[in-house]
Amino acid sequence: MDIIRIGLLGLGNVGSGVMNILRQNINKIREYAGVHIEIEKVLVRDINKPRDIVFDEQLLTTNPQDILDNPDIDIVVELIGGIEPAFSYIKQAMVNGKHVVTANKAVIATYCKELFELADKNNVEIRFEGSVGGGIPLIDTITNKLAGNQIDELVGIINGTTNYILSRMSREGMSFEAALKKAQQKGYAEADPSSDIEGQDAIYKLAILAAISFGLHVSPQDIPCEGITRISEHEIRYAEEIGYAVKLLATARNRDGKLEIHVHPSLIPNHHPLAAVHDEFNALFIKGNAVGELMLYGKGAGSMPTGSAVIGDILDIIKMMRQSAKTGSSFVSNGEKLKVVGEESGSYYIRLQVVDKPGVLGIITTTLGKHDISIASVAQQGMGQELVPVIFITHEVEREKLDRGLDEIRKLSHVVGEVACILRVESY
Numbered sequence: 162m163d164i165i166r167i168g169l170l171g172l173g174n175v176g177s178g179v180m181n182i183l184r185q186n187i188n189k190i191r192e193y194a195g196v197h198i199e200i201e202k203v204l205v206r207d208i209n210k211p212r213d214i215v216f217d218e219q220l221l222t223t224n225p226q227d228i229l230d231n232p233d234i235d236i237v238v239e240l241i242g243g244i245e246p247a248f249s250y251i252k253q254a255m256v257n258g259k260h261v262v263t264a265n266k267a268v269i270a271t272y273c274k275e276l277f278e279l280a281d282k283n284n285v286e287i288r289f290e291g292s293v294g295g296g297i298p299l300i301d302t303i304t305n306k307l308a309g310n311q312i313d314e315l316v317g318i319i320n321g322t323t324n325y326i327l328s329r330m331s332r333e334g335m336s337f338e339a340a341l342k343k344a345q346q347k348g349y350a351e352a353d354p355s356s357d358i359e360g361q362d363a364i365y366k367l368a369i370l371a372a373i374s375f376g377l378h379v380s381p382q383d384i385p386c387e388g389i390t391r392i393s394e395h396e397i398r399y400a401e402e403i404g405y406a407v408k409l410l411a412t413a414r415n416r417d418g419k420l421e422i423h424v425h426p427s428l429i430p431n432h433h434p435l436a437a438v439h440d441e442f443n444a445l446f447i448k449g450n451a452v453g454e455l456m457l458y459g460k461g462a463g464s465m466p467t468g469s470a471v472i473g474d475i476l477d478i479i480k481m482m483r484q485s486a487k488t489g490s491s492f493v494s495n496g497e498k499l500k501v502v503g504e505e506s507g508s509y510y511i512r513l514q515v516v517d518k519p520g521v522l523g524i525i526t527t528t529l530g531k532h533d534i535s536i537a538s539v540a541q542q543g544m545g546q547e548l549v550p551v552i553f554i555t556h557e558v559e560r561e562k563l564d565r566g567l568d569e570i571r572k573l574s575h576v577v578g579e580v581a582c583i584l585r586v587e588s589y
């Protein structure tokens with residue numbers, strides 16, 4: 162049996178998962194691959210750090226060139242995370258003729274076009290299933306299994322930390338702060354949780370999904386984004402009372418030649434399958450013009466689920482090496498005629514704190530009507546207080562018109578205390 166040699170860059174959470182899976186499932190993996198898979202070298206920062214996995218310590222090195230320049234290594238697996246030095250290592254590996262597997266969302270989201278071109282130029286593969294949705298095979302499903310479709314829409318819950326926080330707020334009435342603390346204790350949040358709660362983590366993942374689905378690389382900094390820090394447990398309860406769940410949704414849809422792409426906390430009707438995605442789970446709802454509606458669901462992070470995605474990529478590359486085949490990585494190009502737009506229009510949830518007396522709703526709806534904002538439903542929550550919450554769900558309206566209408570509402574200080582919350586509503 163031939164031997165395929167792997168160089169592992171990084172032995173953190175995912176790297177340990179890869180080592181564990183290779184050990185636990187070695188017979189199944191070897192039989193499938195038809196070759197021996199050997200970890201040749203592992204790059205770490207500190208050789209003496211205690212680690213709770215079983216492996217040969219002789220494999221460890223602190224010198225990246227032991228892997229990147231090693232002629233025996235066929236596949237480099239990058240699991241360091243962050244842009245540098247990971248980006249430079251990936252490029253160097255490919256220039257040296259090595260295939261690359263990475264779970265690095267920041268690098269792929271930012272530099273996918275350059276990396277795919279470099280892979281083609283050097284006749285090597287680059288795979289990145291673990292970069293989005295952990296163990297859920299999103300990338301392979303979209304690029305291969307759905308390759309015969311035009312993808313019309315992606316709506317995803319692709320950050321486990323925020324979904325866990327929103328789930329705790331909804332199910333246990335926890336405050337945002339208490340739920341974040343619990344997510345950190347559980348180890349779901351990134352080292353700096355602002356990347357999760359401000360939406361940056363979801364932005365990276367959405368940029369990758371959009372690139373492979375629509376053939377267009379949208380730079381992460383060009384994707385409009387709002388995190389969940391403004392959402393209170395009260396908002397979640399109000400939304401639930403009118404039949405919706407609040408989720409951080411990453412959305413990309415082709416609307417008549419325009420690619421609408423954004424990340425926002427949004428209301429989703431309870432009957433939609435995304436509303437039933439709780440805790441740290443991720444899910445991606447896809448609409449293709451042939452397959453119709455599809456949803457993939459599973460663990461979006463973690464040592465073993467993400468390790469599973471990495472092993473799948475390694476095995477895919479080995480299969481291609483044995484067939485001396487090469488896939489085209491240049492799928493990011495066919496969407497260039499799409500015009501990228503952020504949040505152009507939508508249906509919205511608006512909570513106003515208003516004075517509870519006759520004629521107030523009339524004044525408000527007349528003002529909204531002047532700006533072409535049509536109301537789909539209205540509900541008052543409670544009575545008797547000086548100001549009461551009144552919730553409006555609008556029909557589809559341009560965001561600019563909504564903002565102009567709400568600016569005028571803010572001036573009605575004799576009847577409106579505040580425009581307390583504006584959220585998108587996904588209407589299905």
Ligand code: HSE
Pocket residue numbers: 319320321322323349350351357362461462463
């Ligand atoms: N921090 C991420 C999440 C996991 O909460 O989904 C890694 O992408």
